[in-house]
Amino acid sequence: MPDFIELDRLEKVFTVRRRAGRLRRERREVRAVDGISCTVARGEMVGYIGPNGAGKSTTVKMLTGILTPSGGRLRVAGIDPATDRTRLARRMGVVFGQRTTLWWDLPLRDSYALMRRLYRIEPARYRVNLERCVDLLDLGALLDVPVRQLSLGQRMRGDIAAALLHDPEVLYLDEPTIGLDVVSKAKVRGFLRDVNAERGTTVLLTTHDLTDVEQLCDRVVVIDRGRLVYDGGLAGLRAAGGGERTLVVDLAREAPPVEVPGARFVRSEGPRQWLALPAGASAAPVVAALAARYPLADLSVREPDIEEVIARVYASGGVPAPTAAPR
Amino acid sequence: MVDGLRAYALITGMWVRSTLAYRASFAMTVVANFAVTALDFVAIMIMFGHVDALGGFAMAEVAFLYGTTSAAFGLADLLLGSMNGVGQRVRDGTLDVLLVRPVPVFLQVAADRFALRRLGRVSQALLVLGWSLVQLDAASWSAGQWLMVPMMVLSGTAIYGALYAGGAAFQFWAQDAAEVQNSFTYGGNTLLQYPPTVFGAELVRGVTFVVPLAFVNWVPALRVLGRDDPLGLPGWVDFASPAVALVCCAGAGLAWRAGLRGYRSTGS
Numbered sequence: 001m002p003d004f005i006e007l008d009r010l011e012k013v014f015t016v017r018r019r020a021g022r023l024r025r026e027r028r029e030v031r032a033v034d035g036i037s038c039t040v041a042r043g044e045m046v047g048y049i050g051p052n053g054a055g056k057s058t059t060v061k062m063l064t065g066i067l068t069p070s071g072g073r074l075r076v077a078g079i080d081p082a083t084d085r086t087r088l089a090r091r092m093g094v095v096f097g098q099r100t101t102l103w104w105d106l107p108l109r110d111s112y113a114l115m116r117r118l119y120r121i122e123p124a125r126y127r128v129n130l131e132r133c134v135d136l137l138d139l140g141a142l143l144d145v146p147v148r149q150l151s152l153g154q155r156m157r158g159d160i161a162a163a164l165l166h167d168p169e170v171l172y173l174d175e176p177t178i179g180l181d182v183v184s185k186a187k188v189r190g191f192l193r194d195v196n197a198e199r200g201t202t203v204l205l206t207t208h209d210l211t212d213v214e215q216l217c218d219r220v221v222v223i224d225r226g227r228l229v230y231d232g233g234l235a236g237l238r239a240a241g242g243g244e245r246t247l248v249v250d251l252a253r254e255a256p257p258v259e260v261p262g263a264r265f266v267r268s269e270g271p272r273q274w275l276a277l278p279a280g281a282s283a284a285p286v287v288a289a290l291a292a293r294y295p296l297a298d299l300s301v302r303e304p305d306i307e308e309v310i311a312r313v314y315a316s317g318g319v320p321a322p323t324a325a326p327r
Numbered sequence: 328m329v330d331g332l333r334a335y336a337l338i339t340g341m342w343v344r345s346t347l348a349y350r351a352s353f354a355m356t357v358v359a360n361f362a363v364t365a366l367d368f369v370a371i372m373i374m375f376g377h378v379d380a381l382g383g384f385a386m387a388e389v390a391f392l393y394g395t396t397s398a399a400f401g402l403a404d405l406l407l408g409s410m411n412g413v414g415q416r417v418r419d420g421t422l423d424v425l426l427v428r429p430v431p432v433f434l435q436v437a438a439d440r441f442a443l444r445r446l447g448r449v450s451q452a453l454l455v456l457g458w459s460l461v462q463l464d465a466a467s468w469s470a471g472q473w474l475m476v477p478m479m480v481l482s483g484t485a486i487y488g489a490l491y492a493g494g495a496a497f498q499f500w501a502q503d504a505a506e507v508q509n510s511f512t513y514g515g516n517t518l519l520q521y522p523p524t525v526f527g528a529e530l531v532r533g534v535t536f537v538v539p540l541a542f543v544n545w546v547p548a549l550r551v552l553g554r555d556d557p558l559g560l561p562g563w564v565d566f567a568s569p570a571v572a573l574v575c576c577a578g579a580g581l582a583w584r585a586g587l588r589g590y591r592s593t594g595s
Contacts, residue, residue, distance in 0.1 A: 015593075061423065064426070065427070066423050066591065067591055068588075068591045068592050070592070082591070086429045086431070087429070089428055090429045092427070099423070100424070101424045101428075103341075105345070110341060110345065114337060114338065114341050117337050118337060118338075118429065118430055119429060
């Protein structure tokens with residue numbers, strides 16, 4: 001079976017006009033997506049990450065058929081999104097974190113009913129899907145509220161339900177947890193995991209939130225300035241970035257800098273001390289050694305920040321060796 | 328195409344239902360729309376309180392011009408008036424939302440926030456048109472004259488509709504251009520409410536050959552009313568409105584496609 005999503009040296013070049021002087025205008029080419037090649041198999045859940053302006057949204061816009069690529073080849077389910085936009089639209093779901101696909105002035109229920117008819121969803125299947133979404137995303141009390149009166153988290157859940165009513169084969173999520181509180185985030189993540197596991201829906205997620213990726217995706221694709229810098233597992237990304245994990249140790253009382261093998265003292269503040277350990281290493285032996293030598297009150301491990309990791313991956317000149325995606 | 332029209336009907340139907348949920352408020356906006364547009368005609372009536380003819384046209388004839396152009400404009404405004412909002416959608420990026428639905432963007436934009444209150448203008452125009460037909464003793468008209476009336480209204484609707492669509496297409500490049508479009512649609516409608524003889528020949532030529540608004544009512548109405556053409560065009564031109572309307576729609580369609588293609592390649 002061919003890959004579900006295929007990007008082959010995909011490019012998007014924008015021409016930006018800038019005012020230079022009183023009347024003169026300067027034209028400048030911006031290569032938003034600069035030759036990205038990768039494939040996604042049916043049923044995969046992929047995190048698509050990168051710093052601001054890396055080209056994440058531009059890629060999603062090309063995948064959904066909003067934008068026409070300026071170079072390279074792109075296929076989703078064998079369809080060219082740029083030329084066959086409406087045919088592909090029936091088979092995909094899209095959630096934009098920043099804007100709603102629902103009708104602003106209508107209650108959720110009416111938006112969904114209209115979706116049903118626009119997408120020609122069979123009534124029986126629609127009922128099942130809607131019930132499921134309402135149930136798992138906790139939408140019951142919100143169905144009769146106009147979208148404009150919903151909070152961001154409520155609206156986002158409403159949007160995710162709308163994107164799934166027609167059983168899409170692929171779901172694109174552009175920053176789906178942006179601005180959500182902890183409870184909403186957990187609810188959304190759990191739901192997405194279920195959809196992927198039960199329906200085999202392929203999910204592509206762009207996000208700033210590393211936790212989204214950690215909890216949902218086996219695979220991450222990292223881009224920076226329009227180029228692919230990493231494609232593989234999350235652990236491998238941390239190793240590739242050479243980042244360090246941070247061990248925050250709360251001692252029972254103030255003490256001089258602790259010394260344990262495998263960790264490096266960073267700083268202290270009263271009884272709290274920060275230690276650094278290599279990203280690939282296990283924290284267990286360090287914690288055991290600490291507990292044996294010092295009176296511990298509490299401790300926690302912090303993963304390296306994704307933006308930092310990506311910055312380091314990029315600074316080191318891209319991927320050491322692009323790992324193959326797990327199939 | 329059939330799919331697209333079905334989607335247009337579905338979306339407008341939903342807006343109509345949501346409007347009708349507040350019946351009193353809907354009734355008030357229709358009455359307000361009726362009253363505001365009726366003021367145009369009141370102005371004409373006041374004028375005729377002081378003069379017997381305007382550019383050689385009697386009040387019933389001016390009412391005929393008023394009724395045909397306003398009905399055409401009202402229908403176009405009802406069906407496609409929402410396209411004005413496309414520039415706003417380009418600016419705030421919500422056009423992307425329309426592009427991920429399995430429905431042509433043109434019809435989604437046209438159906439967006441479908442405002443049934445615009446029937447106010449249409450009904451007011453039809454009343455004036457009906458009154459003018461009585462006054463002009465239309466019962467004695469030939470079948471040909473009678474046929475001209477729906478032809479004028481339908482062709483006019485298509486010409487105004489093409490202006491809406493073409494103006495909306497222009498907003499892909501100039502997002503604040505809604506006012507330019509309004510000057511052609513609303514401005515054109517106001518212009519056509521008066522006989523061509525009160526305007527200069529240059530202006531009449533402009534709305535005949537450049538923006539072919541004259542084909543909404545002036546050119547065919549002169550034939551119906553048995554008047555001379557101030558431009559002295561050949562007689563067959565009086566029946567050219569449907570053809571002109573077709574050309575306008577084709578042009579607007581091409582402009583829209585070009586605009587959308589431009590949007591999809593630049594993202595703005």
